[in-house]
Amino acid sequence: MSAEIDYYEMLEVERTADDATLKSAYRKLAMKFHPDRNPGCTESEARFKQINEAYDCLKDPQKRAAYDRYGHAAFQQGGAGGGGFGGGEGFSDIGDIFETIFGNAFGGGGGRQQARRGADLRYDMEISLDEAFHGKTAAIEIEVSSPCDPCGGSGATPGTGTRRCNLCGGHGKVRAQQGFFMVERTCPTCHGRGEVIESPCRSCGGEGRVDKPQTVEVQIPPGVDTGTRIRLAGKGEAGPFGSPPGDLYIFIHTRRHKVFERDGTTLLTRVPISFTTAALGGEIEIPGLDGARLAISIPAGIQSGKQLRQRGAGMPVLQGRGRGDLIIEILVETPTRLTARQKELLRELQATETGEECPQSRGFFDRIKDAWSDLTE
Numbered sequence: 001m002s003a004e005i006d007y008y009e010m011l012e013v014e015r016t017a018d019d020a021t022l023k024s025a026y027r028k029l030a031m032k033f034h035p036d037r038n039p040g041c042t043e044s045e046a047r048f049k050q051i052n053e054a055y056d057c058l059k060d061p062q063k064r065a066a067y068d069r070y071g072h073a074a075f076q077q078g079g080a081g082g083g084g085f086g087g088g089e090g091f092s093d094i095g096d097i098f099e100t101i102f103g104n105a106f107g108g109g110g111g112r113q114q115a116r117r118g119a120d121l122r123y124d125m126e127i128s129l130d131e132a133f134h135g136k137t138a139a140i141e142i143e144v145s146s147p148c149d150p151c152g153g154s155g156a157t158p159g160t161g162t163r164r165c166n167l168c169g170g171h172g173k174v175r176a177q178q179g180f181f182m183v184e185r186t187c188p189t190c191h192g193r194g195e196v197i198e199s200p201c202r203s204c205g206g207e208g209r210v211d212k213p214q215t216v217e218v219q220i221p222p223g224v225d226t227g228t229r230i231r232l233a234g235k236g237e238a239g240p241f242g243s244p245p246g247d248l249y250i251f252i253h254t255r256r257h258k259v260f261e262r263d264g265t266t267l268l269t270r271v272p273i274s275f276t277t278a279a280l281g282g283e284i285e286i287p288g289l290d291g292a293r294l295a296i297s298i299p300a301g302i303q304s305g306k307q308l309r310q311r312g313a314g315m316p317v318l319q320g321r322g323r324g325d326l327i328i329e330i331l332v333e334t335p336t337r338l339t340a341r342q343k344e345l346l347r348e349l350q351a352t353e354t355g356e357e358c359p360q361s362r363g364f365f366d367r368i369k370d371a372w373s374d375l376t377e
């Protein structure tokens, strides 16, 4: 997780710096950025961590040699347990993902074992907006590698055991000459376990795991959105040779709704009203996503396109309290099929618009006429 800034640059020393120079550079910077000297400053804290990380590596001749040769790659363990879902896709997390990320990054030392756990799995789930509103419990079927039954995940034929690995003598690591340096590697024979299986289990071929269909129950909390991912710890692939399983990630996608559009916790809907209601005002009733009927009061003289906000009638806040707002966009409908009586009434209304009875309307029409004549002159 550490940013890939060059360790020498972090400590502000030359690549050829000797141990004494390294040490004094480290001391100077550590004093400067120490959290006690910069209380509450997260930038200093981050620098302090980087300086320590850099010095931890460079003070050890073997690590420094590996770093000089391979850079940061020298200290990255295959996949580092977290799996391939780290950021980049705009997905936000629910659950204890932070433990995995930071647990590995700052755990130090013991990281090698964790890297051997099973792979994380991704499952894409499409749900309706109603389901996102109410939340739901879903059972999903997945084919996932699980501990092998006959050997209990050990990979050895029942009744047989393991013996110490000859190649590494049980250390799990072998050392090899790389140019001038000795480099330590995971043992290729026992894959770091230090022991090998005498007689591999027939069901799993000695790996300790087999693919099995599984039903997993997932709790979808109210308020999820496209981009939400739910982590089910330990529901991923079984690790090899009985090591811990990976995690299962449910990636949520919500379908479009016929009536409601969604933007975070805000819902938007378009509601047609008659032009008489628009002119005179009134009250209309619309169904909300939760099934309740909402009474909306329309102010007199409302224009088409005007948006009314209904507080607390939107989507629930994910893992929080309350709800967002519902925005109602008004569409004033012009009548198309009129009865003779309605036409008569409208003509009467039309006559008032240009007549003397309505000075306000008259003023309006006069202004429009003036504007038109200015344009055409």
Ligand SMILES: [Zn+2]
Pocket (backbone or CB within 6 Å): 148, 149, 150, 151, 152, 153, 154, 155, 156, 201, 202, 203, 204, 205, 206, 207, 208, 209
């Ligand atoms: Zn087996």
Ligand SMILES: [Zn+2]
Pocket (backbone or CB within 6 Å): 165, 166, 167, 168, 169, 170, 171, 172, 173, 187, 188, 189, 190, 191, 192, 193, 194, 195
């Ligand atoms: Zn070995």
